[in-house]
Amino acid sequence: MNEQDSTPTGGEVTRTGEFGSGAVRLDQGHIVGDGGIPERFQNPGFPPHAVRGADLDEAAAKRAERIVGGLFVMSILGTLGFIVAYFAIDSEATIFIPGTGSTNAVHAVLGICMALSLLGIGLGAVQWAKTLMNDHEAVEERHPQRSADADRAKFVEIMSDGDRESQLSRRPLIKYALGGALGLFAVPVVLPLIGGLGPLPGDDLSVSFWNGEQEEDGSYPNEPLRLMRDPQNTPIKASEVTIGSVFHVMPEGLLDLEEHILEAKAKAAVIVMRLDPDDIKSQKEKDWGHQGIVAYSKICTHVGCPVGLYEQQTHHLLCPCHQSTFDVTQDCKVIFGPAKRPLPQLPITVDDEGYLISKGPFREATGPSFWERGSA
């Protein structure tokens, strides 16, 4: 093309642009042809075919053949190894694998053998295709997706013929009646499905095991219940709750349930902590507690994970799921994270024997928010 020796292009130009490409004349714009030169470059067509070693040299081809064959043999050996390992290795045996540590021997050996079996086939096939199979590219013409006009016209004709022959447009009664029937026929399928999915929630989300068994008139006894250790199911003496200690608590009787124990736990789980009463900033919290012993719902008001992490020094409760942080000294107010509402407090006191008991149920729904939970 050009002879660069006589027309230098890059070197000596004063660099003005920030792109270091030499002379830039902004007013020149994007230059297109003005007659003599085509507006755009033409596709130069296919470059010459690059020939592979195995195309020219029979020895190279032979080598490739041996590699492919070897990979397929590796696959066979992998499969055989799998069979042997399946029967020969004891289920309990462990094996040390560098990097990942000690693991079950059957699992690891079966997996490695199977991987060899699969990789042998895969790598062999690809190597075969890359080295020995004809690597001349083929060319196929594309055609527009759009059907020929005649075909589209034919379609319209068939549909309008169908309309005419069935008299659909002429007889609106049939049209609308059929429309209605088709619109409704799924109802018998869907209705039992929707109706049978589950009971309505009623006030179920707003009460917990602490409310007691629902009476026939729909009210709850709301009687005091002992706070029981979870999972030991033993009552807790107030004197056992030292400052800084944490107890995971369930209401008395919950852990004796034969069924629906998880459903009950999901609303009634409580965490009990003892603080120095002077640290507690909320009068309500003090009143509902007992000498600095306070009980709060353990179910996060965000999406319901258990608020299991208590930081003794800062008196923070942290939910491990989304890191909502509640300050126990401020009536479990949210001090960080995505939750909005404080954890509900369970009013407690001690009974005659010195065991912690509830002074009634939670005053609001525990767990995540829902539309009709009320503004309590």
Place this chain on the structure above:
Amino acid sequence: MSTESIPAGRPADRLRDGDTPVTHAPSAAARKVGGVAGWIDDRTNGARGINYLLRKVFPHHWSFMLGEIAMYSLIICLLSGALLTIWFVPSAGHTVYDGSYVPLRGTQMSEAYASTLDISFDVKGGLLIRQIHHWAALMFLVGLTVHMFRVFFTGAFRKPRELNWVIGTVLALLAAIEGFAGYSLPDDLLSGTGIRAMEGFVQTAPVIGSYLAYAIFGGPFPGEAIIPRLYAAHVLLIPAILVGLFIAHIVLVAVHKHTQYPGPGRTNDNVVGHRVMPVYAATAGGFFFIVFGVITLISALFTINPIWAYGPYDPSPVTAGSQPDWYMGAYDGALRLLPGWLEFQIGGNTLSLNIALGALVLLPLVYIVLGSYPFVEKWVTGDDREHHLLDRPRNNPTRTGIGMAGIVAYSVFMFAAGNDIMAIKLGMSINDITWVFRIGLFVLPPLAFWVTKRICLSLQRRDRDLALHARESGRIIRGADGSFHERHDDLTDYERWILVQHEPVAPLQLEPEYDENGVARPAARKDRLRAKLSHFYFKDAVNPVTPAELAAAHHDGQQAEAIEAPFDYEGIEGDSDHTPGNGGVGADTNAGRGGIGSASRLRE
């Protein structure tokens, strides 16, 4: 080029040149196979269709294998999942574990958890199948996502493939739901916590939340219905739709014929590659085994979801560092970032946007935005042509920037789901990390857009530079007059073609506000928006080198190199219906008939 013969290496071959090939009688085995094939064809008329498929041409490029990874992982999931159904008991019924995993013997648990333990410890090879199933599911989601990136950044979603992009989007959504349903089935402490959170999300749906939750769970959480219901969804409902859409996806690929990257000889009207028989069958078929083999190897060496370490589900305990699988991470991360003040009391009712936004809005939103992008871009560009040649990502800097911004936004959400892990590993305050993510969500995507776009523009300028001035050889030549300059090596036509093949683009122009008689012709608001968006897309387009520019550069490099050519409104040929691609901007013409008024308005 397909007719070129292999250069004969051996003299004997050269002697045979031009001979009619000898046809051998088919072997006995071939006759037998032919007999069976004939029997089937007699009854199905299959030969024509099969021949067509076997001769089909597929272009090859490493990035086309990303979709294959997704496809093969799906097949591996189906295979391994079918095996798991043999042993898995989808029941929340209570049982006491008495299998061979000693630490949990005598523990109360659900039958689902107990049977998962049995698969892991008492079925020989069962753990391997479980691990393959889980790893293949993760690989499916990864493959699908990266495949989607490839399709997005190369513009492969453009006409006629918009429908297939939408199908792919639905596939991506279903895959994520399918994955969630799957990893929730073992009913271990971690997956149960995931279901607990899901119940919390559902409960926050305005008005109907608690009803919806009770309908899904068949009563109060957790109940005994959710495991069988998730199971039905996981093994029947979702896979049926998933496989159906997947087949439609593949059929459309065949109908459209695969896209190809631009290159010498490759045009919008042809497909260049290897035929199914034999090369593509060997490479693609072999790749299935490679994907399967790699997943198996990973499964053998790296344990995923060791459910035995978590224990059975119980709503009261929890493990620190509870996280969903990665493809659900973005929504979990969103929940960690959303502030609590988004929960409102409305007339005695509670509206929990701090949860609903992250879980109930973001998840569908991601897929709606994805699914609608091709239609938005089509509207902006007004380009109604079929596109079978892929864009190099740099040649559409705005789209590439938008894509990167989207990826970064998604990643901020996703990594936010690991804020607790980061806090522990980095020894930092979780509050600070959360705030970094909160701020990052607003700062990083625009930054990613800007950086990506600048990189693309720079790459385009480099391409222009290379096309105009070729490679610096490093050899200094002294001219006859004693001057020195560097010799530049020419590009071949094939090398240059890659750099100059793309179409020049220019923003759409609004019609002038007043026509030639001075009558007001207000542009519709829609058109104004469209012109603005078009301006946003193409205002700083770096267009490919034209032959005229190359000639000018060769002639006199100082005069004509228009590297940083801004869009020249004054020079635009007055054509209000100016679609990108019908020519460059005529800077060397003085025609300023139309577009001036609109241009000044657009320029602000």
